[in-house]
Amino acid sequence: MRALRDIVIVAAVMAIATRFLGWWAVPIVAALAALWDRSASAGATKLAVAAAVAWGVLLLLQAVFGSSVTALARDVATSLGVPAPVPIVLTIVLPAILAASAAGVVAGVRRWRSPAAN
Amino acid sequence: MPARRNQLLTISAIALAATLYASGRGVGPVPPLGTLLDPSNGVWSAVGNAELPARATASVPGLSRDVEVRYDDRGVPHIFAQSELDAYRALGYVVARDRLFQLDIQTRAASGRLSELVGGVARALDREVRSLGMPRAALAKWRALPADGMGRRVLEAYSDGVNAYLDAIPKSAWPIEYRVLNARPARWEPLNSLHLFMRMSKILTYLPSEFERYAAQAKVGRDAATSVFPIHSRVQEPIQPNGSTAPWFDTTAIAAPGAPDTSMIARTLAAAARQFDDRETAPRFASNNWAVAPRRTRNGYALLAGDPHLELNLPSIWYEAHIVVPGVLDVYGVTIPGAPGIILGFNHDVAWSFTNTGADVIDFYQETVDDSLLPTQYRVDGSWKSVVRDVEVVRDERGNAIAVDTMLYTHRGPLAKRGNLWLSMRWIALENPLDATGFVQAAKATTARAYLDSMARYWPTPAQNMIAADRGGSIAIRSTGRYPIRPNRGDGLTIRDGSNSQNDWQGDWPLVQYPQAVDPPQGYLASANQEPIDPRRAAEYLGSADGYEVWRALQINRLLRADSAVTPDAMRGFQTDPASVRADLWMQALLEATAADTVNPPKSLREARSLLASWDRRYTKENHQAILFETALGNTTRLLWDELEDSTGGRVATPSGDVTLALVRQPNNAWWDDRATGDLHEDRDAILSHALVMAYDTLVARFGPPSGDGWRWENVRPARMNHLLQLRGFSALGVGVQGGFGTLNPSAGTGYGSSWRMVVELGPNVRAWGIYPGGQSGNPASARYRDRIAKWSNGELDSLRVPSVAADLTSPRFFLRLRAGTS
Numbered sequence A: 001m002r003a004l005r006d007i008v009i010v011a012a013v014m015a016i017a018t019r020f021l022g023w024w025a026v027p028i029v030a031a032l033a034a035l036w037d038r039s040a041s042a043g044a045t046k047l048a049v050a051a052a053v054a055w056g057v058l059l060l061l062q063a064v065f066g067s068s069v070t071a072l073a074r075d076v077a078t079s080l081g082v083p084a085p086v087p088i089v090l091t092i093v094l095p096a097i098l099a100a101s102a103a104g105v106v107a108g109v110r111r112w113r114s115p116a117a118n
Numbered sequence B: 001m002p003a004r005r006n007q008l009l010t011i012s013a014i015a016l017a018a019t020l021y022a023s024g025r026g027v028g029p030v031p032p033l034g035t036l037l038d039p040s041n042g043v044w045s046a047v048g049n050a051e052l053p054a055r056a057t058a059s060v061p062g063l064s065r066d067v068e069v070r071y072d073d074r075g076v077p078h079i080f081a082q083s084e085l086d087a088y089r090a091l092g093y094v095v096a097r098d099r100l101f102q103l104d105i106q107t108r109a110a111s112g113r114l115s116e117l118v119g120g121v122a123r124a125l126d127r128e129v130r131s132l133g134m135p136r137a138a139l140a141k142w143r144a145l146p147a148d149g150m151g152r153r154v155l156e157a158y159s160d161g162v163n164a165y166l167d168a169i170p171k172s173a174w175p176i177e178y179r180v181l182n183a184r185p186a187r188w189e190p191l192n193s194l195h196l197f198m199r200m201s202k203i204l205t206y207l208p209s210e211f212e213r214y215a216a217q218a219k220v221g222r223d224a225a226t227s228v229f230p231i232h233s234r235v236q237e238p239i240q241p242n243g244s245t246a247p248w249f250d251t252t253a254i255a256a257p258g259a260p261d262t263s264m265i266a267r268t269l270a271a272a273a274r275q276f277d278d279r280e281t282a283p284r285f286a287s288n289n290w291a292v293a294p295r296r297t298r299n300g301y302a303l304l305a306g307d308p309h310l311e312l313n314l315p316s317i318w319y320e321a322h323i324v325v326p327g328v329l330d331v332y333g334v335t336i337p338g339a340p341g342i343i344l345g346f347n348h349d350v351a352w353s354f355t356n357t358g359a360d361v362i363d364f365y366q367e368t369v370d371d372s373l374l375p376t377q378y379r380v381d382g383s384w385k386s387v388v389r390d391v392e393v394v395r396d397e398r399g400n401a402i403a404v405d406t407m408l409y410t411h412r413g414p415l416a417k418r419g420n421l422w423l424s425m426r427w428i429a430l431e432n433p434l435d436a437t438g439f440v441q442a443a444k445a446t447t448a449r450a451y452l453d454s455m456a457r458y459w460p461t462p463a464q465n466m467i468a469a470d471r472g473g474s475i476a477i478r479s480t481g482r483y484p485i486r487p488n489r490g491d492g493l494t495i496r497d498g499s500n501s502q503n504d505w506q507g508d509w510p511l512v513q514y515p516q517a518v519d520p521p522q523g524y525l526a527s528a529n530q531e532p533i534d535p536r537r538a539a540e541y542l543g544s545a546d547g548y549e550v551w552r553a554l555q556i557n558r559l560l561r562a563d564s565a566v567t568p569d570a571m572r573g574f575q576t577d578p579a580s581v582r583a584d585l586w587m588q589a590l591l592e593a594t595a596a597d598t599v600n601p602p603k604s605l606r607e608a609r610s611l612l613a614s615w616d617r618r619y620t621k622e623n624h625q626a627i628l629f630e631t632a633l634g635n636t637t638r639l640l641w642d643e644l645e646d647s648t649g650g651r652v653a654t655p656s657g658d659v660t661l662a663l664v665r666q667p668n669n670a671w672w673d674d675r676a677t678g679d680l681h682e683d684r685d686a687i688l689s690h691a692l693v694m695a696y697d698t699l700v701a702r703f704g705p706p707s708g709d710g711w712r713w714e715n716v717r718p719a720r721m722n723h724l725l726q727l728r729g730f731s732a733l734g735v736g737v738q739g740g741f742g743t744l745n746p747s748a749g750t751g752y753g754s755s756w757r758m759v760v761e762l763g764p765n766v767r768a769w770g771i772y773p774g775g776q777s778g779n780p781a782s783a784r785y786r787d788r789i790a791k792w793s794n795g796e797l798d799s800l801r802v803p804s805v806a807a808d809l810t811s812p813r814f815f816l817r818l819r820a821g822t823s
Helices: A002-021 A025-036 A040-065 A069-080 A086-113 B002-024 B033-037 B084-110 B120-131 B134-144 B150-168 B176-181 B191-205 B209-228 B264-272 B437-442 B448-458 B551-562 B568-575 B581-594 B603-613 B626-644 B657-664 B684-703 B789-793
Strands: B055-061 B067-071 B077-080 B286-292 B302-311 B319-325 B329-335 B344-346 B350-356 B362-366 B377-380 B383-386 B388-395 B401-409 B414-418 B421-427 B464-470 B475-480 B516-518 B524-527 B719-723 B732-735 B752-754 B757-762 B767-771 B814-821
Touching: A002 A025, A002 A040, A002 A086, A025 A040, A025 A086, A025 B002, A040 A069, A040 A086, A069 A086, A086 B002, A086 B033, B002 B033, B033 B176, B055 B084, B055 B150, B067 B084, B077 B084, B084 B120, B084 B134, B084 B150, B084 B176, B084 B191, B084 B319, B084 B329, B084 B814, B120 B134, B120 B401, B134 B191, B150 B191, B150 B437, B209 B264, B209 B626, B264 B414, B264 B421, B286 B350, B286 B464, B286 B475, B286 B551, B286 B568, B302 B344, B302 B350, B302 B464, B302 B568, B344 B757, B350 B448, B350 B757, B437 B448, B448 B464, B448 B475, B448 B516, B464 B524, B464 B757, B475 B524, B524 B551, B551 B568, B551 B581, B568 B757, B568 B767, B581 B603, B581 B626, B581 B657, B581 B684, B603 B626, B603 B684, B626 B657, B626 B684, B657 B684, B732 B789
Parallel strands: B055 B814, B077 B319
Antiparallel strands: B067 B077, B067 B814, B286 B302, B286 B524, B302 B752, B302 B757, B319 B329, B329 B344, B344 B350, B350 B464, B362 B421, B377 B383, B388 B401, B401 B414, B414 B421, B464 B475, B475 B516, B719 B732, B757 B767
16 A cells, blocks of 8 residues: 555655656656665666656646547657557556666665665 | 776766766767756657646737737637737737747758758758848848838837747746757847848749859750750740740741850859759749639629649748638738748738749859958959858857858849859849838728739839739739849840940839730630740740749640539539640641651550540649659659750750640651761651650559559659658658649649638628638647648648627637736
């Protein structure tokens, strides 16, 4: 339950930060969350999920209040010469990688500075 | 364990760095993924901004009173303002709201700054624009506009409106293209509209015919080149009625290929020329317009149809709008994003539309310079004059120089080197660029004649065949623009000696000499880019046959002659009429010529002839024969004009279709001989049979038997509407259309075509219909981005709503109130 709560909270922060600051808010929020939460590798996974959820929800909101996301995804994919689902999949995967790698760096630095930890 | 920790850190750091780089900078042609995919601010924000809000209020600096904008069910904004300048501020705002990226990219392209937006791929295009002196001329025009004149104030008002919209929107509302390019919209300058007009002038008047003729001379000599690149069309049915009820054909013999012209000019221009296509079916702009007097219409009111054929883009070049200023202005029609005013349209008294005149308004001069590498002076009448040097710098968004171009000018215009020659160019578009005054003032006209007179006063270029009809039942046409008088009443197909000032232009045509007609006895007027005046009556050189096309004119005149009770729906039908005079004339010759081989005709020839003979010569979507005919004509072009080929197999120039058809009536002319066969001498019949067999075999190899869907006209020659950045997903490719080259709807097979079809009936209450391919919105995620394409493809028109007061437009789709704001 605690993990789910953490994911929801971080996802909400990431979504709001993305909305107002842009994509680069994701690795920053992830890094800050990793500093806050010392649970190492499990933290990276949680943050990756939270980031994917954050962007997924933002995308869903666009679809609910705007026109068809899938139609636009198809057009963008055609323009980029990639299969139709790729833009949507990338939109979910990209923040996850950003968050996980940022958290991984924070965790790695912490371990490196404190060899006794863990 | 420590090693594993270090490994984890290293992997995470590399992954983070790579993802950050890909997200922020992009990799190769892939744009920055973070900027692109950010669901709030990236491409997906286009989904959230797809539709305009049902109700909105915005501030626009400079407004004297509030302006109300009601969008109808077709997404057309109806602007109700209390002053003209307020109306143009509002127009700037609503155009930016729907077409911001188009405004930006068109202007950057026109001002030689496209590289700033799309990078190095546009360098050549930018350099061409600059080398033609277009940005310099626009700036000079801007500086020359009187500070308190309507021309300048309209541009400033429009600019206020565009910038008010830019200031009002968050980054997330920027058009999707900026995400793809990782760029930001530029602020709008009043000068930008003048850049746009320069671009229009270039598209419509930069047609240097002399190069083709010189290049041909280098291959076949002067006599033959003059014969196949004539000044006058060989088929005549001019815009200014000549009293005849049928076209006439020039049947004089075409001079056979002769000894090459070895002069430096001819050789230089031939070396620079290459054409590989069949010119007749190559992408070309064109246009139709016609008007019918009340006595030839069923309802007894004047009718007008307009249909400019331009490059088909998404979003469309046109944006539909209605502007009302009570007691001053009530005009409906289409504007080009960036142009403050309605260009083609109607008010409650007059309707108007344009076709391109194709006049020759460019001349070149061979200059004598002091230094063949980098001239600083040129010689005129025995004295040296200084070459003006302009250094233009293209900068990126951070102000860094990304390109520097040095431009040279003589008193005539831009000076450039071609081969070993230094040529200066004189071009009317550079001397007297267009501004907005013409269409702003003419929109208030109450008669057809007043409309044309107003345009004649303010419209120097691009020369247009302007047609107008009014509620009083008058119809009128005039080829409006500035036309130069050459020395000794000469033509514009000679590169003159620049060292003699006597070779400069001697003035302009007087208005009375312009091609024109008012209420002709025939009861209708039509133009479709044909030669404006019957050469037997022309007093002066206007242009060469290279700039004209005759087939559509013949067809519309045929239709109008045959119908003495024209209805608006018949006018609509004419616009996509699939019949072709060109096909009628050719088919007769083609069947006759290929019938000569009757002893033992090859199977392909028999089948091809049989297929063509069954064709009704109509370019309907479903027919299977038009593609055979067009392919055979393309082959004929290549086989016939082989004398104009160089060693690479490309032609240095290609004569027009009316010349080719004239040769069909001269079956033993030496042009028919195929040089590749050595001593064997082919005549017309041999070449046409060969062209037809080749066409049939090629098509069967490619599409299978003629009964297959591959042969269907709509499948094999669809219209294409490319997105402004050529992004396939945002384009509409493969749109089936009825019509082909030489028909009234020549949209098939190219990225050019019918860009705004309009029919207006000038009765007590004006009624109008129109459509363009695309939609009002420039946002690819919007339902209004391509909502009109299906109807356009089917030749249908929308009924246009023309409320004179806001209250008449009930239940608007969107509502916008613009309030006076501070700058």
